[in-house]
Amino acid sequence: MISPIVVSAADAGKFAKHMGFFVYEDGAFLGGAIAAAEKRRLWEASKESGFKAVIGECTEIPEMAQGGRRIVLVGLGKKKEVCAETLRRAGAALYRHAKGRWEKLLISAPIASAAPIFEGFMLASYEFTEYKKPEAARLSSAGFLAADAREMAGLRKILDRSSAVCQAVAFARDLVNRGASDKTPEKMGEIASTLAGPRVKVDVFGREKAAELGMGSFLSVARGSDDEPAFVRLVYKPAGRVKKRIGLVGKGITFDSGGLSLKPPASMETMKMDMAGAAAVLAVFRALPALGPRLEVHGFCPFTYNLPGPRATKPGDVVKAMNGKTIEILNTDAEGRLVLADALCLAAQEKLDAVIDMATLTGAAVTALGSKVSAVMAGDKILLERLLRASRESGEMMWELPLVKEYRELLKSDVADLRNIGRVRGEAGTIIGGLFLKEFSGDAPWAHLDIAGPAWSDKASSYFSQGGTGAPVRTILRYLESL
Ligand code: BES
Numbered sequence: 001m002i003s004p005i006v007v008s009a010a011d012a013g014k015f016a017k018h019m020g021f022f023v024y025e026d027g028a029f030l031g032g033a034i035a036a037a038e039k040r041r042l043w044e045a046s047k048e049s050g051f052k053a054v055i056g057e058c059t060e061i062p063e064m065a066q067g068g069r070r071i072v073l074v075g076l077g078k079k080k081e082v083c084a085e086t087l088r089r090a091g092a093a094l095y096r097h098a099k100g101r102w103e104k105l106l107i108s109a110p111i112a113s114a115a116p117i118f119e120g121f122m123l124a125s126y127e128f129t130e131y132k133k134p135e136a137a138r139l140s141s142a143g144f145l146a147a148d149a150r151e152m153a154g155l156r157k158i159l160d161r162s163s164a165v166c167q168a169v170a171f172a173r174d175l176v177n178r179g180a181s182d183k184t185p186e187k188m189g190e191i192a193s194t195l196a197g198p199r200v201k202v203d204v205f206g207r208e209k210a211a212e213l214g215m216g217s218f219l220s221v222a223r224g225s226d227d228e229p230a231f232v233r234l235v236y237k238p239a240g241r242v243k244k245r246i247g248l249v250g251k252g253i254t255f256d257s258g259g260l261s262l263k264p265p266a267s268m269e270t271m272k273m274d275m276a277g278a279a280a281v282l283a284v285f286r287a288l289p290a291l292g293p294r295l296e297v298h299g300f301c302p303f304t305y306n307l308p309g310p311r312a313t314k315p316g317d318v319v320k321a322m323n324g325k326t327i328e329i330l331n332t333d334a335e336g337r338l339v340l341a342d343a344l345c346l347a348a349q350e351k352l353d354a355v356i357d358m359a360t361l362t363g364a365a366v367t368a369l370g371s372k373v374s375a376v377m378a379g380d381k382i383l384l385e386r387l388l389r390a391s392r393e394s395g396e397m398m399w400e401l402p403l404v405k406e407y408r409e410l411l412k413s414d415v416a417d418l419r420n421i422g423r424v425r426g427e428a429g430t431i432i433g434g435l436f437l438k439e440f441s442g443d444a445p446w447a448h449l450d451i452a453g454p455a456w457s458d459k460a461s462s463y464f465s466q467g468g469t470g471a472p473v474r475t476i477l478r479y480l481e482s483l
């Protein structure tokens with residue numbers, strides 16, 4: 001990934017021969033460190049190539065030197081429709097245009113637009129290279145032009161934050177993209193341990209300790225596999241006073257075969273991504289020391305495979321979660337809620353001010369909201385509003401689904417306190433998942449994010465590459481910073 005640097009006006013000439021500007025459909029520039037007459041000339045010249053300045057459209061102005069530099073214009077569309085997401089997309093488009101063409105690129109835009117432009121640019125430059133060589137690229141560095149010394153300092157701050165956020169997103173994407181056999185639960189524990197530092201403590205435990213704690217629900221999923229499960233606990237503590245204590249819980253199924261309720265082959269193809277919730281939690285902890293919010297943040301990541309080994313849970317089995325509730329497992333493919341149940345119980349013991357779980361929980365969420373929108377369910381209005389605001393600001397779309405009380409009876413079991421799937425097939429699957437989790441969330445304000453759609457992208461576009469997206473890392477970091 002390319003992290004842009006800040007370049008002073010004095011150094012700009014030496015830094016790069018190519019320079020990017022952003023322009024609206026009506027020819028107005030988004031700031032841009034050149035004279036108005038020069039902008040008009042560039043706009044006129046761009047017309048020759050049929051440039052319309054639609055969002056993300058790029059054009060290089062031929063034979064047009066500005067202080068000996070070559071100019072590329074990036075379209076922003078209609079001025080009244082522009083938002084942070086437009087700027088992210090434009091930043092991504094500029095990266096994709098420059099990538100194979102130039103070695104260095106200077107970006108000129110107002111400081112107020114810098115953060116989303118950086119974000120789009122950096123995230124678009126992400127590539128998963130664990131199993132193959134990176135694509136050929138010319139571009140090796142990018143700079144953002146600072147008008148004066150004050151802007152220099154301001155831009156550096158913005159860049160540092162954006163870099164920390166995007167590095168975290170890339171970290172989550174790498175984990176999701178890795179093959180399931182290369183990320184055993186124990187390996188995930190080791191990776192989590194590398195996040196430990198002066199402000200972050202990490203603790204990992206396996207079957208034995210989980211059994212001592214009474215995590216019968218989590219362990220019922222782990223039974224189907226020879227690999228030891230790993231429960232990862234993380235705590236971030238800031239330097240000064242703590243304003244609030246927040247819990248983050250992530251589903252960490254390192255591969256979801258469905259267990260004995262086996263999935264068909266096509267549905268398994270992407271199931272290495274079933275630990276995207278836990279990957280996002282780990283990624284948040286990777287960024288926290290750099291962002292330094294005055295919060296205590298607790299992480300809970302239950303990692304295990306969901307496999308149909310000889311000792312696997314059989315449909316009809318009853319298990320007991322940490323809070324004493326018994327669960328009749330009728331479908332071993334509804335395993336995410338089983339590992340999260342015990343993780344939520346452990347979080348509840350901490351008496352936190354809010355707990356948010358994130359999980360690729362239901363295919364029904366993809367049916368309802370598609371691949372771009374996560375479902376949010378929350379028992380608490382304030383928490384819900386804060387999350388939705390953070391989601392709007394980050395461009396990671398989320399939509400509320402109701403925790404319909406009347407549906408709770410669909411989870412009633414004949415032999416246990418709860419069943420792990422609803423009574424009516426194909427009805428409100430995502431809400432049923434939320435209602436199940438609620439039974440384990442304790443008294444603290446709680447929200448559940450079903451990220452089954454947005455955690456994965458079938459193809460590269462805008463600032464996404466094919467595969468893991470890093471959702472909802474940016475939203476969670478924003479939410480935490482807003483407290
Ligand atoms: N990991 C899946 C959900 C999923 C599906 C995520 C597609 C991403 C894309 C989850 O464990 C699952 O299998 N859920 C079942 C629940 C059902 C058995 C109640 C599902 O969605 O079919």
Ligand code: MN
Pocket residue numbers: 256258332333334335336
């Ligand atoms: Mn499943």
Ligand code: ZN
Pocket residue numbers: 253256274333335336360361
């Ligand atoms: Zn799953």
